[in-house]
Amino acid sequence: xxxxxxxxxxxxxxxxxxxxxxxxxxxxxxxxxxxxxxxxxxxxxxxxxxxxxxxxxxxxxxx
Numbered sequence: 001x002x003x004x005x006x007x008x009x010x011x012x013x014x015x016x017x018x019x020x021x022x023x024x025x026x027x028x029x030x031x032x033x034x035x036x037x038x039x040x041x042x043x044x045x046x047x048x049x050x051x052x053x054x055x056x057x058x059x060x061x062x063x
Contacts, residue, residue, distance in 0.1 A: 006030045013053060026054045 008030060012023035030051040035043045 004032045008051075013055065015053075024055075028053050029057065 006029075008028045010025035010027045013026045014023070017023035028051040030049065032047055032049045035046045035048055
């Protein structure tokens with residue numbers, strides 16, 4: 001199974017909104033993958049879903 005990925009519609013960044021601060025609108029980048037694709041010999045077969053807000057991501061220099 002190839003990883004599935006989605007970009008959500010922007011909504012208020014919860015780290016700011018939860019503290020009553022002005023919250024910028026941000027999308028999340030969501031990925032779903034099977035646990036065995038990463039840890040083939042040491043885990044149950046399960047689906048993992050990770051959603052990360054845009055401001056948590058950093059640009060990586062090309063190798």
